[in-house]
Amino acid sequence: xxxxxxxxxxxxxxxxxxxxxxxxxxxxxxxxxxxxxxxxxxxxxxxxxxxxxxxxxxxxxxxxxxxxxxxxxxxxxxxxxxxxxxxxxxxxxxxxxxxxxxxxxxxxxxxxxxxxxxxxxxxxxxxxxxxxxxxxxxxxxxxxxxxxxxxxxxxxxxxxxxxxxxxxxxxxxxxxxxxxxxxxxxxxxxxxxxxxxxxxxxxxxxxxxxxxxxxxxxxxxxxxxxxxxxxxxxxxxxxxxxxxxxxxxxxxxxxxxxxxxxxxxxxxxxxxxxxxxxxxxxxxxxxxxxxxxxxxxxxxxxxxxxxxxxxxxxxxxxxxxxxxxxxxxxxxxxxxxxxxxxxxxxxxxxxxxxxxxxxxxxxxxxxxxxxxxxxxxxxxxxxxxxxxxxxxxxxxxxxxxxxx
Amino acid sequence: xxxxxxxxxxxxxxxxxxxxxxxxxxxxxxxxxxxxxxxxxxxxxxxxxxxxxxxxxxxxxxxxxxxxxxxxxxxxxxxxxxxxxxxxxxxxxxxxxxxxxxxxxxxxxxxxxxxxxxxxxxxxxxxxxxxxxxxxxxxxxxxxxxxxxxxxxxxxxxxxxxxxxxxxxxxxxxxxxxxxxxxxxxxxxxxxxxxxxxxxxxxxxxxxxxxxxxxxxxxxxxxxxxxxxxxxxxxxxxxxxxxxxxx
Numbered sequence: 001x002x003x004x005x006x007x008x009x010x011x012x013x014x015x016x017x018x019x020x021x022x023x024x025x026x027x028x029x030x031x032x033x034x035x036x037x038x039x040x041x042x043x044x045x046x047x048x049x050x051x052x053x054x055x056x057x058x059x060x061x062x063x064x065x066x067x068x069x070x071x072x073x074x075x076x077x078x079x080x081x082x083x084x085x086x087x088x089x090x091x092x093x094x095x096x097x098x099x100x101x102x103x104x105x106x107x108x109x110x111x112x113x114x115x116x117x118x119x120x121x122x123x124x125x126x127x128x129x130x131x132x133x134x135x136x137x138x139x140x141x142x143x144x145x146x147x148x149x150x151x152x153x154x155x156x157x158x159x160x161x162x163x164x165x166x167x168x169x170x171x172x173x174x175x176x177x178x179x180x181x182x183x184x185x186x187x188x189x190x191x192x193x194x195x196x197x198x199x200x201x202x203x204x205x206x207x208x209x210x211x212x213x214x215x216x217x218x219x220x221x222x223x224x225x226x227x228x229x230x231x232x233x234x235x236x237x238x239x240x241x242x243x244x245x246x247x248x249x250x251x252x253x254x255x256x257x258x259x260x261x262x263x264x265x266x267x268x269x270x271x272x273x274x275x276x277x278x279x280x281x282x283x284x285x286x287x288x289x290x291x292x293x294x295x296x297x298x299x300x301x302x303x304x305x306x307x308x309x310x311x312x313x314x315x316x317x318x319x320x321x322x323x324x325x326x327x328x329x330x331x332x333x334x335x336x337x338x339x340x341x342x343x344x345x346x347x348x349x350x351x352x353x354x355x356x357x358x359x360x361x362x363x364x365x366x367x368x369x370x371x372x373x374x375x376x377x378x379x380x381x382x383x384x385x386x387x388x389x390x391x392x393x394x395x396x397x398x399x400x401x402x403x404x
Numbered sequence: 405x406x407x408x409x410x411x412x413x414x415x416x417x418x419x420x421x422x423x424x425x426x427x428x429x430x431x432x433x434x435x436x437x438x439x440x441x442x443x444x445x446x447x448x449x450x451x452x453x454x455x456x457x458x459x460x461x462x463x464x465x466x467x468x469x470x471x472x473x474x475x476x477x478x479x480x481x482x483x484x485x486x487x488x489x490x491x492x493x494x495x496x497x498x499x500x501x502x503x504x505x506x507x508x509x510x511x512x513x514x515x516x517x518x519x520x521x522x523x524x525x526x527x528x529x530x531x532x533x534x535x536x537x538x539x540x541x542x543x544x545x546x547x548x549x550x551x552x553x554x555x556x557x558x559x560x561x562x563x564x565x566x567x568x569x570x571x572x573x574x575x576x577x578x579x580x581x582x583x584x585x586x587x588x589x590x591x592x593x594x595x596x597x598x599x600x601x602x603x604x605x606x607x608x609x610x611x612x613x614x615x616x617x618x619x620x621x622x623x624x625x626x627x628x629x630x631x632x633x634x635x636x637x638x639x640x641x642x643x644x645x646x647x648x649x650x651x
Contacts, residue, residue: 019525019526021526094431095435097428098428098431098432098435098436099436099440099441099445101445118424123417126417127413130413153416153417153420154416155412155413155416157412157413162411162412162413165411165413166413169413351526
């Protein structure tokens with residue numbers, strides 16, 4: 001074990017440039033910590049998209065409303081897992097609930113998370129589905145009936161007042177939910193932005209940049225899932241809906257890009273003592289993941305593709321494919337954004353005089369395979385959720401109660 | 405179910421929430437140690453437990469009671485800031501009863517000294533450093549330096565002994581051919597008692613102008629600048645690091 005570790009350090013050692021402190025050779029926050037902001041970003045983004053439909057009454061995106069909620073839930077359930085795996089003692093995590101530490105931003109994660117999961121997302125889904133759940137369980141039998149009945153918590157009132165109450169509740173929760181989703185991902189940005197010792201992270205813009213990249217990633221994820229789901233279900237996607245999603249994606253992308261540019265220009269103009277090493281970082285260790293992947297492939301590429309396909313006279317089939325590809329590119333871009341923040345922030349020495357490297361492991365709890373597993377898991381959960389709570393319009397049970 | 409006019413849904417959810425809250429309160433009662441939070445965000449008992457651990461270090465004052473020779477030497481010399489146990493290891497048992505434990509005696513070359521004196525760029529300026537491979541190899545350090553009074557047998561000849569990082573930086577710069585004395589006047593006492601005899605440092609632009617001014621009487625290969633217009637109002641070394649100047 002120790003020998004292996006030394007060997008690893010030795011290979012890293014050859015790629016260090018300049019002067020770094022001994023405890024900076026190896027990164028402490030690896031791939032799993034990249035996943036964490038990536039996944040929470042998807043949650044917040046998908047939820048904000050769902051809220052658009054409710055609060056601003058954007059009728060076109062209605063077909064994705066329930067799907068967005070379920071997507072947000074599936075990813076939210078996975079969001080803490082990378083952290084638990086990274087910390088290595090999952091069984092101790094409940095202690096942050098038992099002995100809350102209000103002065104530590106990291107220790108508050110459990111509360112931010114619990115608030116969002118239990119008081120926003122689950123509640124909204126419950127009210128949204130309750131009437132349908134009752135109707136489904138009336139028609140079904142066997143375990144499905146029992147399951148749907150259990151989820152209603154026995155609240156079986158289908159009177160118009162009760163259903164109207166559900167709708168009002170959904171609306172109210174959405175109103176609380178938007179700031180909560182901002183809080184959730186703004187919080188993740190805050191964690192990084194408030195590390196004053198790290199010039200790459202420390203920036204008041206960080207929570208806002210995180211938020212907008214979250215919105216971008218959430219919209220593009222829902223677009224991808226909606227498109228693939230219609231393919232699998234052999235339906236033609238609702239083109240008005242896709243067009244609207246693509247427009248939202250485009251606008252969010254523009255805001256996101258301008259915020260990041262603002263951050264960049266601000267740093268250049270301030271030109272603090274760290275600017276030398278950060279410039280070196282950008283042109284050497286982060287060149288591929290920042291310039292090529294994040295900016296060119298992940299932002300400029302989709303921007304052009306979306307603008308072109310959205311406002312051109314392409315046939316719908318082609319348009320859809322173009323949107324889909326743009327959304328995939330956006331995902332790649334956002335993932336590398338997270339990578340560049342988390343990994344990039346640890347590649348330079350606090351002495352501001354040297355750079356190290358990061359090599360993800362393959363196996364092992366913090367390795368590549370774990371990360372891939374954690375990225376597949378939300379889709380599995382989403383599959384189950386879709387089976388239990390079908391989000392498709394056709395699945396919604398007829399409003400008239402069946403004759404008893 | 406409709407209580408006091410509250411909607412059925414809300415009543416049921418409230419019950420669920422109350423159960424979750426109740427379980428949390430019960431878990432808290434079961435798992436949070438009683439002394440938690442008494443003195444801070446930790447278990448107060450932990451302090452008592454830590455205090456009960458066996459004492460391993462005696463501190464440096466007690467040693468002097470029996471080893472006044474070494475103490476006397478150390479107090480007057482460079483190692484005055486070091487505690488005996490830094491080199492001799494934990495010796496509480498020895499101080500209690502000197503027959504019970506023999507403290508470590510790091511006589512071998514490099515056993516104790518290099519942890520502090522091997523060259524490292526991050527050590528503070530002026531800290532005495534050597535490169536072990538080049539500094540009198542094959543002989544134990546204690547052969548020439550009494551560890552309790554490590555004053556070198558002769559005054560160090562080069563500034564690099566203590567300013568290794570500056571020397572090494574300069575060695576790869578355009579100024580490699582300049583000796584330190586070109587710009588600093590260092591009294592010989594600086595090498596013996598560095599802090600009480602600090603050398604001087606250039607204070608005016610003319611110090612550099614001596615070689616770099618337009619009309620200066622210096623080698624033809626030296627690049628020239630016009631002192632009046634080149635970065636006026638600033639000292640040269642606010643822009644150029646003198647030990648590694650770059651244009």
